[in-house]
Amino acid sequence: MSTRYVRWCLGAAVALVAVGGQIEETQTHTPIASRWNYNEHLFPIFRDNCGSCHRDGGIAPMSLVTYRSAYPWAQSIREEVLGLRMPPWKAEDGFGDFRNGHALPAHEMDMILEWSSGGYPQGPRAQSPAPPGEPEEWPLGAPAIELRMAEPFTLDWSTNEAVRYFVLPSGTTEERFVTGADVMPGAAAIVRDVAIYIDATGTARALDAEDDGPGFGEAEGRDFPTTAPLALWSPGRPSVRQDGAARTLPASADIVARVHYKKTWITEGEEFADQSRIGLYVGDEGDRAVESMLLSSPERASALTLTFTQEVDTDISALAVLPEVAIEAKDVQVVAVTPAGTRVPMLFLREPDTAWPTRYWFDEPIYLPAGSTIEVNAILHPGADHTPGPSLFGADPSAPIRLVVDYAADEALAN
Missing domain, CATH: 2.60.120.310 (Copper type II, ascorbate-dependent monooxygenase, N-terminal domain)
Known part of the structure; x- marks a missing residue:
């Protein structure tokens, strides 16, 4: 058998493998079924909601603000959005309103889910947007x-x-x-x-x-x-x-x-x-002085619940809640009850953790007259583990759940 013939056979085999690989890749690629494409529709969502972390040089391990870096993660993006883990915002929508809310609107979630399962099209390449760089200016303006x-x-x-x-x-x-x-x-x-x-x-x-x-x-x-x-x-x-x-x-x-x-x-x-x-x-x-009120849970739960309260002894305007949940909980609910019996939703957390410490700033201050009570109810997972750790506000770490309510005293505060 001639050397030339062997080379021809090897070349044909390599070509066949290459073609076969291309055919297999084409067959396994998700068909384009999304009305939305990255360049025109998904990029603004990722830039505004994810770009602070998911960019080159950001805290996240991958960038989502270029198509080439985002599309390999399409299925992971879908799973994180469906699981309500990204963007990281634990407060239940509609149970309290917050100035610093970071949850995705329903229509943007739908666009992400359709794009990630519908072939994740890029869109017009001539319209490829420029990724944002590292911020150079203070978001709130120049500080004093x-x-x-x-x-x-x-x-x-x-x-x-x-x-x-x-x-x-x-x-x-x-x-x-x-x-x-x-x-x-x-x-x-x-x-x-x-x-x-x-x-x-x-x-x-x-x-x-x-x-x-x-x-x-x-x-x-x-x-x-x-x-x-x-x-x-x-x-x-x-x-x-x-x-x-x-x-x-x-x-x-x-x-x-x-x-x-x-x-x-x-x-x-x-x-x-x-x-x-x-x-x-x-x-x-x-400006009226901002103060903080500490609430701490009992060390031990009753069955699968932790419940504790704090009475408000003067008229206050509640401004924010900062929770620390160091135990595996399904949800934590914070409600204020006025002397007249009115129940005021403050905060509802699903699957809270300590991964991203968050102070939840109310969209409008919540006026609570003296004699009001702040109630905290937590539903725990079976066999929930308590992981004591340092507190951001010096609370006793033996309490599995702690929270601070920031407030201004006296008359109701209008923003």
């Missing part, structure tokens, strides 16, 4: 006070997750009234969430001085934090600036940023340096 971490913090290649507290002197020479705060992360690929505190006691400074590296870490027995955070930040969640209500920032007080760093399977093994910035928005002395 801008602070930066004193030095970069390095998350080395071998560390996948860490929590550090950083002290940022406010530099104020007089009392200021903070209506909101925002964050510009220095290393967006690893800054998962940030809690911002006001510290006028020097406690955080002392802890910082005891630690050799930038900032200080979490440890049992430390006396920080002991109060609710001024603000919480995570990518994709709109920050909130209050109207007519503020927390007091004493002169020369410190701002303390608790930064949660976390890598994904894409960024494991890489080294990052972060030097994030904090922006503070201020009002005036006439």
